[in-house]
Amino acid sequence: MSEILLCACRESLSNPGELGLSGEELLCVPWLSSAESGEEARSLMRGPGIREAWVVDPCDIEPINLAASLKVDRPDARICLVSFSESGSLRSRARAANIDALYNRALFVKRYMQAKCAAAGANRSLHQPEPTKAQPVPASSPVSEKAAGSGASPSAETRSDGVGPATDRRREREVSMRLPQGSAGRGFVMSVVSGSGGAGKSTVAALSALQLSARGLSVALLDADLQFGDASGLLGSCDSLSIEEVAEHPEVLGKNAEAKGITLVSSGDRPERAEENAPLLSAAIDALAGCFDVVVVNTGSFWDESHAVVLERSEKALLLIDQRFSSLKAARRCLDLCARCGIATVPFVLVVNKVSRNCRISLEDASGFFDDAPTAFLRDGGSDVEEMLSAGMSDELLSSRNELCSSLAHLLDGVLPFANIADGGVDRERRPALFCWGSRRKA
Template sequence: MTKRKRYLLCGHGESLPMAEDGTTSLSSVLEELAVEVCAEAVSARRRVNEEHFDFVWVSCCEGAEPINLAAACKRDSPQTAVYLVTVDRTGSVASRAQAAELDGIVSPAELGEHLLKEAARNVDGDRGDGGSAALRLAESEDARQALSVAKTLEANRAGFLLTVVSGSGGAGKSTVATLAALLGARRGLRTALLDADLQFGDLAALMGDAPSVPVEEIVRTGAVSDELREAPLVLVSAPRALERSEVVAASMGSVVDVLVASFDFVVANTGGGWDDVHLLLLERAAASLFLVDQRASSVRACRHALDLCLRCGIATGSFLLAVNRCTRHAPFTSIDVSSALDGAHVAELADGGREVEELLGAGMAQSLVEASSPLCISIEGVLDELLPLASHPASAGVQAPLARIGLAPKADAGLRGKQRKRKGRASRREGALAKDAS
């Protein structure tokens, strides 16, 4: 007797529209096929890890975005056929599904029709060998176009996406993201600064008269003009109208695709409140800079946010944690924060003092970089760790494309730190000798 296939539906069963004939109900179809239903993301992942399923269909689940849950299920059980159930077949979704090595994308209607056919086969007495249980759906023209766009973007992608986040507001994300973008451009990298704080982003005020394009324009056109692509640094500003933030958020994946295909280095600033945009940017990032400030509440919020990332299946291996506004008498150092976060590696960003707030408030961020503020020097060290292949300014007229690369070995960062300390001690000895001589 042929073994019966096992199915798992991650989502609510009522989300599948079925062309019922009056005699076949959705519940009877799911019961006939012995489809297990999980409406909550954590339960779904636990079942995938506990049991063997031949097919997993991921629809709308509580606790995680469907594409993230589908990717996590595929990673947990590579031998299982995992399908994303959605009506959204844009290039962004197709690209993410392809990167996660999912077995396909189907609409709720297509899955409903497939289940009805499988139930009918069982009723007719053909339990089958499971061969027809795999979805063999003809690709629609929209799906083919979306996949073509996704492959084109993936082939052309060369940009390094750095996402700047924190567990709560006020940690200094806007300042650090702005200075990181300016320092990246100074290295000779064609840089885009994305203000993904879609409701209250104010990077346009910090950047002064830098070349910029509203994020709505990229959503509308799906491209960056040739003139802006050749600029050393371009600001992609937040929506001009607050009520447009939700519309832009739904297309943020496509915006990221365009930017990483158009620039060498993309820095994404985020808002204080966590949402799907945060998770998307963290999932897409080549590296993420997680800021903690000098408040105890900031450390607690960091733990909450990191726990959320783990529950959503977002790998934290590319995260670099940094404690901001470090001074000699600061309440927290990197050692304190590392201890609170179970020994995680934590960098330090120096407090730039009143000069940072004054120059940024006047839209003179470039002046802050040129003045070699202690904060800028700290961020430069972070970029040395994150961008090991572009740690020095490019030669004049040379724009070396930056491939997607991982974090630099921590040993190299430690060596650079020791070298800087030795230089500092040597300078102090020379100063003391000169004073004695005089």
């Protein structure tokens, strides 16, 4: 019995490429039921088995209205609305209807691939031979699989459709390469660092978390500036979890991972406990990466062992340079330090911050200083950014035409792996490279 229902018109079901699912056959997927009309979808949801619904574009009713009706019919089911042109009005209507998730193209493809992997894993577990107590057999042994398949029952390696466990495993590996994977779980870890204070790390980290959360992702913001972190103030003095409780009791993240908004984790207002909290950063990042789609890590200006822990677990690290020439030199020293410590420089993204018409340091200057390395930039957003963030007006700031928010959104599109999936597999060569250094670690 299928557990997931896809509500879409005949054209979308017949041409999955329009949904970002090129190569899939939605009408032949055993774990997925489909409905073209709202009446058919509501009828299927009343039956047993369906626990989740994806509403795309039914042929006879507005998607938001169908999603709201399904939620009323089945409040226990997970109802997800899929829209490739979402707006603030649509998000408000979805929230008012208690719809569980609003997916854009990237998130929809990601959820589909996760469900596909889960179905493939469940299918393999049904065919996995159980070893006898008298003669235990390792489940991963190739010899035991052949021996188990030599009896009267047909072997899983010789299925009539030509798809065996080896093919399933290969497909699962291909899918996992497309999905963002964190260092300890499914979350993508992105850190924000600089070689000196005042470069804008806290502001960029807070804005990144807000923008990613607005896209429908579950986001955790870890303030690893253990002495003087101010992420809480920039998020409107929101409640936060402590690094100690997240590292030592990760079960506290259960409800936060499902809740809307950003989960903030910090050391609080106790700078004297920085040395005690530093050894807990590794466990805290692992716990957060296992529960959230994205983990944004803010760091302090003083480099120590905690920076090494954060960078080793980061898929990407934004290295900020402000409009001081001393900031350029400090960034160079940071990269040299990473090279001496054996930390790969591949995750780094060199970012020139506070770019304006009258800025002292241009992209060309920064690129030349780092041996013509590709660079990205963030425009100067002015005093409005910090004032509106501190006042809890993040929604108004993100919806405004502030240059910092706009340039940061463009930067995140290139940094996060979801952007390529959202474009239906667009060639990455069309996008400008951000940072392409190889590791300087000596063999």
